Amino acid sequence: MIRLAVVGAKGRMGRAVLEQALRAGDWEIAGEIDQGDPPKPALARSDVAIDFSAHAFSTLIAEASAEEGKPLVVGTTGHFPEEASRVRRAGERIPIVWAPNFSTGVNLLFYLVRKATAVLGGEFDSEIVEAHHRGKRDAPSGTARRLAEIIAEVRGLSLEQVARHGRSGEPGPRKPEEIGIHAIRAGQIVGLHTVLFGGPGEVLELTHRAETRDTFALGALRAARWVVGKPPGVYSMEDVLGLT
Ligand SMILES: NC(=O)C1=CN([C@@H]2O[C@H](COP(=O)(O)OP(=O)(O)OC[C@H]3O[C@@H](n4cnc5c(N)ncnc54)[C@H](OP(=O)(O)O)[C@@H]3O)[C@@H](O)[C@H]2O)C=CC1
Numbered sequence: 001m002i003r004l005a006v007v008g009a010k011g012r013m014g015r016a017v018l019e020q021a022l023r024a025g026d027w028e029i030a031g032e033i034d035q036g037d038p039p040k041p042a043l044a045r046s047d048v049a050i051d052f053s054a055h056a057f058s059t060l061i062a063e064a065s066a067e068e069g070k071p072l073v074v075g076t077t078g079h080f081p082e083e084a085s086r087v088r089r090a091g092e093r094i095p096i097v098w099a100p101n102f103s104t105g106v107n108l109l110f111y112l113v114r115k116a117t118a119v120l121g122g123e124f125d126s127e128i129v130e131a132h133h134r135g136k137r138d139a140p141s142g143t144a145r146r147l148a149e150i151i152a153e154v155r156g157l158s159l160e161q162v163a164r165h166g167r168s169g170e171p172g173p174r175k176p177e178e179i180g181i182h183a184i185r186a187g188q189i190v191g192l193h194t195v196l197f198g199g200p201g202e203v204l205e206l207t208h209r210a211e212t213r214d215t216f217a218l219g220a221l222r223a224a225r226w227v228v229g230k231p232p233g234v235y236s237m238e239d240v241l242g243l244t
């Protein structure tokens with residue numbers, strides 16, 4: 001049995017992880033950490049923790065895991081740059097899988113978008129559209145941010161300079177280097193990401209649709225199994241899936 005701590009256990013994702021862990025049968029739930037719980041006792045009892053909480057708390061969890069010497073899987077999104085640096089620093093002491101999206105399809109989408117951007121080149125405009133449930137706190141989604149980073153990396157651009165979050169008023173003609181990012185919030189949408197490449201006389205759209213949270217929960221459990229025993233470092237879900 002692998003002893004697991006779930007951070008944000010009462011949340012949408014925390015509940016999905018607990019359900020899938022119980023179903024798998026080889027996990028012992030050693031701790032559930034939510035508002036008001038001190039994290040360290042539960043981390044100390046566990047072989048690995050999975051965090052789906054909120055950016056500030058997730059940063060504290062990464063630091064507490066490093067102090068306890070325990071591996072960690074971070075699924076939380078929306079970290080501010082200073083928080084992200086602290087998570088990376090924790091990864092110098094323990095192994096961390098940190099991914100904005102644990103579904104296999106989205107990690108394949110990352111690969112396909114890298115390839116499409118390289119093949120299509122600067123003649124094609126890139127726009128990202130994401131849609132999520134009304135309860136989501138951060139925007140754009142961590143997955144949309146990662147998709148934008150990938151396009152910027154391949155095109156040798158600084159994302160800060162070329163990201164265009166929505167358009168209104170009179171933005172004028174689109175600049176070729178812009179990467180448009182658009183967030184929709186409605187109802188119970190689990191997760192939808194489309195990358196649209198618009199070129200001369202044609203449009204290519206790559207879409208991933210998460211149908212239930214099980215895809216994220218199963219991916220996070222797969223990452224947790226993988227990360228136990230790894231050397232310190234910050235790993236991606238693409239590393240876990242062997243896509244790198
Ligand atoms: N990487 C991936 O594949 C995925 C990532 N996510 C990300 O996971 C995160 C959680 O999503 P979701 O489960 O939908 O969100 P929820 O709001 O449903 O759950 C978050 C949980 O964390 C708890 N929490 C928040 N702040 C704290 C805190 N300071 N201390 C202790 N507990 C806290 C919440 O408690 P309370 O309600 O009392 O505030 C809640 O139980 C988000 O960042 C989301 O973007 C989501 C899906 C997939």
Ligand SMILES: O=C(O)C1=N[C@H](C(=O)O)C[C@H](O)C1
Pocket residue numbers: 077100101132136137140141142143144190191192210
């Ligand atoms: O908050 C969510 O629900 C999700 N968040 C992740 C993100 O921000 O990319 C992943 C998934 O799309 C669901």
